[in-house]
Amino acid sequence: MALEDSHVRRAAHLARIAVSDDQASGFVEDLSRILDMVDQLQGVDTDGVAPLAHPLDATQRLRADEVTETNQRDTFQRCAPAVENGLYLVPRVVE
Template structure:
């Protein structure tokens, strides 16, 4: 798929981006190179390759699920303008 100047200007208009002609030409070149790379990737034989959930074989270290701070809700709610049953009351903004 070839990207043209008009395609870039239309995408910029839809995205509400101000783009001059010099920038648009640069984006035409950049997007064309990206699409060429995607086309090359599509040509790679992936038959028999198991899909990965992540490109690196790494695990995410997790912290222990334990309470580390005291419950200060009552302290914070004392200075709130309006509360009820442990909830903060706010003015209605959508009708």
């Protein structure tokens, strides 16, 4: 799939990442190469191959069921754009 300049600008906008005009053309090339690689992967015949859940040959470690976190609400909410009564405020959600 060929990426265009507008795709990159839109993705950058959605991700809230500042991308200059110079950088944008470079990203078009880099991201297109990634997509080419995905195309290449999709060409491989994987019939009869079990899906791989994780590349590491290890199993999940479990933790004891203990409360180890303390209330750090004030710290976390310092980077939130709007808070009130301890709640994070977001643009109104309509179902």
